[in-house]
Amino acid sequence: MKIAVCVSQVPDTTTKVKIGSDGKTIDPAGVTYIINPYDEFAVEAALQLKEKQSGETIVISVGKDSNKEAIKKSFAMGIEKGILVKTDAELDSYAVARNLADVLKEINPDIILFGKQSIDYDDSQVGQITAELLGIPSISVVVGMTVESGKITCEREIEGGKEVVESTLPVSVTAQRGLNNPRYPNLKGIMAAKSRPIEERQPTYTENKTEILSMKLPKSKPKGKIVGEDVSAVPELVRLLREEAKVI
Amino acid sequence: MAKILAFIESRDNKLKNSGYETASTAVRLGNELGAEVEALMIGSSVSGIASELGSYGIKKVLLAEEPKFEKYSTTAYSKIVADVCRMQAADVLIISATAMGKDMAPPLSAKLEAGLVSDCTEIRTVGGNIIATRPVYAGKALIDVKVSSAIKIFALRPNVFKPVKVDGITSAIEKVNTGISDEDFIVQVKEVVVSDEKQDVTEANIVVSGGRGLKGPENFHLVEDLAKVLGGAAGASRAIVDAGWRPHSEQVGQTGKTVSPSLYIAIGISGAIQHLAGMSSSKCIVAINKDKDAPIFQIADYGIVGDALEIVPALTEEFKKVLSN
Numbered sequence: 119m120k121i122a123v124c125v126s127q128v129p130d131t132t133t134k135v136k137i138g139s140d141g142k143t144i145d146p147a148g149v150t151y152i153i154n155p156y157d158e159f160a161v162e163a164a165l166q167l168k169e170k171q172s173g174e175t176i177v178i179s180v181g182k183d184s185n186k187e188a189i190k191k192s193f194a195m196g197i198e199k200g201i202l203v204k205t206d207a208e209l210d211s212y213a214v215a216r217n218l219a220d221v222l223k224e225i226n227p228d229i230i231l232f233g234k235q236s237i238d239y240d241d242s243q244v245g246q247i248t249a250e251l252l253g254i255p256s257i258s259v260v261v262g263m264t265v266e267s268g269k270i271t272c273e274r275e276i277e278g279g280k281e282v283v284e285s286t287l288p289v290s291v292t293a294q295r296g297l298n299n300p301r302y303p304n305l306k307g308i309m310a311a312k313s314r315p316i317e318e319r320q321p322t323y324t325e326n327k328t329e330i331l332s333m334k335l336p337k338s339k340p341k342g343k344i345v346g347e348d349v350s351a352v353p354e355l356v357r358l359l360r361e362e363a364k365v366i
Numbered sequence: 367m368a369k370i371l372a373f374i375e376s377r378d379n380k381l382k383n384s385g386y387e388t389a390s391t392a393v394r395l396g397n398e399l400g401a402e403v404e405a406l407m408i409g410s411s412v413s414g415i416a417s418e419l420g421s422y423g424i425k426k427v428l429l430a431e432e433p434k435f436e437k438y439s440t441t442a443y444s445k446i447v448a449d450v451c452r453m454q455a456a457d458v459l460i461i462s463a464t465a466m467g468k469d470m471a472p473p474l475s476a477k478l479e480a481g482l483v484s485d486c487t488e489i490r491t492v493g494g495n496i497i498a499t500r501p502v503y504a505g506k507a508l509i510d511v512k513v514s515s516a517i518k519i520f521a522l523r524p525n526v527f528k529p530v531k532v533d534g535i536t537s538a539i540e541k542v543n544t545g546i547s548d549e550d551f552i553v554q555v556k557e558v559v560v561s562d563e564k565q566d567v568t569e570a571n572i573v574v575s576g577g578r579g580l581k582g583p584e585n586f587h588l589v590e591d592l593a594k595v596l597g598g599a600a601g602a603s604r605a606i607v608d609a610g611w612r613p614h615s616e617q618v619g620q621t622g623k624t625v626s627p628s629l630y631i632a633i634g635i636s637g638a639i640q641h642l643a644g645m646s647s648s649k650c651i652v653a654i655n656k657d658k659d660a661p662i663f664q665i666a667d668y669g670i671v672g673d674a675l676e677i678v679p680a681l682t683e684e685f686k687k688v689l690s691n
Contacts, residue, residue, distance in 0.1 A: 131620045131640040135506040144507065155621050211482070212475055237620055239502050241484045243472040246440075250476030255441055255553045258469045261614075271556075275615060276465040277569050279560040281438070285553045295621060296614040327481030327515040331497065333507050336646065342667040344658070351670045352680045355652065356688055358668055363650045365572075365629040366596065366685070 119173030121164045122227040123197060124218055124248070125157040126179060127188040128238040135335070142330045143208065153188040156233025158195075158300035159293035164231050165196045166298065167265060174198060176225060180217045182206055186316055193311035194303030200314065205321040208330075211243035216323035218244070219251035227288060229270070234259050234292040242292075249290035257283050261296040370396050371456035372405045373447055374419065374427075375466050377438075379411045383569070384462035386422055386529035388522055391489060392460045393423035393532070398491040401458070404428060405537070406450050408443055410436035413539060420537035422529060428454070430542045437555040438466055444473040446544050451478060451517065458496065463521035471521045481513035485523045487626075487647070496520065504620035504643035524569060525626055565599040567618060572598030572629045573648070575618050576606065577641075579634015579655055579674045583611035588678040589633055595685045601625065603635045619644035634674040637662030654678065 129135075129149045136145040153161075164175050176199040177192040179185040189200040203217045222230060230252075232245030242258070249256035261280070262273035270289050273280045275296075303311070345351045345358065359366045372392035374385040389405060396403035403423075407416050408430040416427040430446050447470065451459055459474065461467045463485045475482035487508075488499035498511050498520055513519075567573050574596065576589035583606070593600040602612035604619050618625055620640035630648035635641060637653070637660055645651070646665050653666035654677050663669050670677055 129503070131643075132638075133503070133506075134639065135503050137507065142509075144503070211472075215476070237504060240504060240624075241482075242468050243475065243482060243484060246469070246472035247476045250444075250473040256473065257440070257553060259465065273559075274465075274469075276558070277566040278564060279558060281555045282557040282559065283553060284556050294614075295617070327475075327479075327513060328483060329512045329514055331510040331512055333502070333509045335507055336501075336505065339665055339667070342651070342653075342663065342665075342669055344663070344669045344671060347671045349672070349676055349680045351672075352677060352684050355668055355670060355681070356684045359629065359650070359652070360688065363629075363667060365650045366689070 119167065119171050119229070120225065120227040121167055121173055121175045122222060122225055122230045123157070123160050123164045123175065123177045123192060124179065124230065124232050124244070125161065125177055125188045125192055126154045126181060126236045127151050127185045128154045128236050131155070131237065137333050137335060142333050144333070151184060151187065153191045154233050154236045156235060156237070156293055156295065157188065159295060159297045160231035160233050161192045161195050161197060162298045162300040163263060163293055165301070167229065171265065176201065178218060178221055179203070180205065180209065180214045180321070189316050190311045191303070193314050194307040195301055196307060200316040201319060202316050203319045203321050205324065207321070207324050209324065210326040210328045211241045212247055212327050213323055213325060215244050215247035215251060217321050218248045220322040221319065222248065222252060229265065229287065230290040232290065232292045234294045245290055245292035254288045254290055255285045256290040256292070257285060258292040259294045260291050261294050263291060263297065368401060369454060369456040370401050370403045370458040370460060371451055371454060372403065372424070373459065373461045374405050374407050375462050375464060376407060376409050376412050376415060379409055379415065381415050381418060382464065384464050384524040387524065387527040388460055388462050389419050389422040389424050390530040391522060391527045395458070395489065395491060395496065399494060404454060404456070406430070406447060408435050408446055416539050417537055420535045421531050423532040423535055424537050425535060427537045427539050428542050429539055430544045432544070439551045439555060440469055440473060440553045442546050442550040444470045444477065445550050446546060448474055448477040449544065450542060457517050459517065459519045461519065461521050463523050467521050471519055475519055478517045479515060480517035480519045481515040482519040482521065483511045483513060484521050486520050487523050487526050489520060489522070501647070504624060504640070505647055506643050523626070567599045567601045567616060567625050568623050570599035571627050572596045573601050573618070573625050573627045574598055574631045574633065575601035575603060575635060576633045577603035577635030578605050581675065585675060586611060588675070592631065592678055592682045592685070595682050595689065603641055604638070632662050633678055635662055636660040637665070
């Protein structure tokens with residue numbers, strides 16, 4: 119079985135966002151970059167599949183040279199091969215998906231795994247667009263997955279519950295928190311990852327369909343009211359919510 | 367701009383709130399752009415509810431109604447929407463960013479070679495162009511986005527856009543012949559498991575969330591009791607989800623769910639930046655925390671500094687009292 123995982127590199131969740139000088143992206147100064155947290159669930163799912171069914175694993179990323187860190191993290195966890203489609207351009211989800219689809223067409227995997235969204239632009243698009251461009255089905259926001267005799271059954275999150283979804287292979291799956299517990303790379307894995315080669319490719323598509331006009335910080339709120347310091351403040355809080363904020 | 371198509375979601379042959387929001391927003395954009403607006407519904411028995419859309423200004427509803435459309439299928443539904451979009455020569459598609467909408471919009475982007483703006487929280491027209499605002503970095507920043515492709519797709523975050531009732535419009539209903547065959551159901555929903563009728567935090571108008579300040583999972587019922595009295599949903603901080611007190615489906619924050627209810631009550635949550643990212647767009651925020659320097663008080667509209675275990679039961683009782691009057 120051929121298993122592909124697509125990963126991206128994003129600012130850590132503790133990042134305090136500052137707007138960059140172009141007014142359209144964040145200021146990268148002082149920002150720590152990590153593999154997209156949802157992609158770790160995808161990497162873990164790939165490794166578990168390989169361990170159960172045997173096969174080969176490959177990780178692909180589209181972006182800057184620094185995305186190699188996300189690929190290396192995947193190597194350290196146990197992924198065997200890596201490809202970086204290297205570009206400094208700010209590509210939108212459709213363009214990233216086109217580049218991924220062009221690489222994946224050659225590899226022809228049975229399963230392609232993605233994180234359900236990257237926590238920078240929060241688009242939740244790349245996995246499913248890639249699948250559609252490849253002409254294969256996609257199952258998104260998956261919290262449970264079994265693959266058996268050419269068929270996949272997934273549990274995916276919906277509002278207030280779960281859907282049990284079935285599909286044939288090849289298929290694309292986007293991983294949600296809860297699918298598994300990503301393993302920590304061991305020392306051997308980390309050492310091996312250092313010397314493992316990453317194949318670099320040129321982007322095949324660089325045209326965006328969406329254009330970011332500006333980025334701004336949300337309006338800061340005026341400082342709120344501390345109603346009190348113990349239980350005696352409760353009736354006043356309830357009154358304020360009803361009469362001042364009018365939300366109850 | 368010639369035509370706007372609004373995909374109106376239903377589940378179990380009922381319209382969802384987000385459906386009215388989508389309809390009203392499409393109608394408003396249509397008025398601003400001088401564009402025709404049509405709605406599309408898919409389901410097994412939705413003609414009854416389709417006519418309700420007239421009250422929100424929709425003059426024409428296209429209906430893909432067949433028994434096999436009872437359950438959602440990514441492949442079948444996205445094919446229908448793409449086909450109708452082409453057939454009607456629509457150049458703007460408005461959809462809800464619900465679980466279904468988020469699943470269906472990206473395949474539509476690929477099928478229609480259309481730029482897609484996910485999770486819009488504002489949408490306006492400037493000189494005949496649509497500009498959408500959406501949160502990025504889980505709400506730590508906002509971007510204004512324009513779409514340059516011929517067909518443009520905007521997915522609207524639920525619970526943000528206001529449904530607006532309009533008098534004197536009856537929607538004409540037109541059945542669509544979809545030509546969908548069994549092969550189009552490659553991805554098929556076999557079963558929908560509803561988690562004990564609880565409201566999802568993303569859909570609730572009031573969310574009550576608990577964190578470490580509850581001291582142990584055995585006290586989480588205080589959060590649930592308060593949520594129940596207020597008719598809201600219970601949420602959780604990442605700390606207590608990581609600690610295994612609560613399922614990840616309840617987690618609010620950057621790696622959990624992003625919510626924007628009318629009222630958000632944070633109980634024993636200090637307000638780590640990744641949590642604030644997921645809830646700071648709530649209209650009114652109440653914080654109950656024993657640490658007066660907790661970051662949550664920086665964004666709260668109202669706060670009580672104190673022990674959650676004492677204050678929350680009193681708050682639940684007080685709400686019970688005033689709401690029963």
